[in-house]
Amino acid sequence: MTIFETERLIVRNWIPEEDAEQAFEIYGDPEVTYFLRTRETSVESQRQSLIRVVERYKQLNNGTGFWAIVEKETATIVGTIILKLLPDNPEDYEIGWHLRRVSWGKGYATEAGRSMLSYGFDVLQLPVIYAVVKPENHASIRVTQRLGMKPIGRTNKYYNVELLLFQLDAPERIETDKETTNH
Ligand SMILES: CC(C)(COP(=O)(O)OP(=O)(O)OC[C@H]1O[C@@H](n2cnc3c(N)ncnc32)[C@H](O)[C@@H]1OP(=O)(O)O)[C@@H](O)C(=O)NCCC(=O)NCCS
Structure with missing residues (x-):
């Protein structure tokens, strides 16, 4: 199922049976996964992980998820985009x-x-979205800057490591004033 499209990309649900090989290109690569606790070691273990993650978000059924990013031009999976609750936290959401x-x-x-943030604000009606990034991950810090996210400082609250925290507040909603629009 497609969640949204951008100019060059389609963001859709993972299909474990079909996507494991392409996912393994991401999650079997130590340069991509150096900050994660686990790295995939085979296409089959990747498939099992995808099945578990897809099932977990299906159970949650709250609009959050872990989705495949597909390049329109080549129809290949180029990455993952995530919108989920921060760990041990009932109300604050992070993008990844x-x-x-x-x-x-x-x-x-x-x-x-950019489109994931809009989805979070417009569809899920979140008041604020966070990102947590390892202090040495300059490429990811630059992404938060391009997205207009505000640096808040260092935190040890999540994932048992020191991370930089970034925040973006929902855009102000302009209430339509019936008095004036009905003229
Ligand atoms: C973090 C990560 C996703 C960033 O990827 P990225 O390609 O640097 O980021 P973007 O997709 O925003 O691309 C921006 C780069 O593309 C360039 N670019 C080329 N064409 C562009 C276009 N049409 N629009 C915007 N940028 C473009 C920009 O100049 C920029 O390069 P620069 O940073 O050298 O100036 C990637 O490094 C990664 O997957 N790392 C491993 C996983 C990871 O660390 N995830 C984050 C955990 S917090």
């Missing part, structure tokens, strides 16, 4: 991005991130 290495430097994380 992982791109396969050959697709860095094209603006895809920013392009998918």
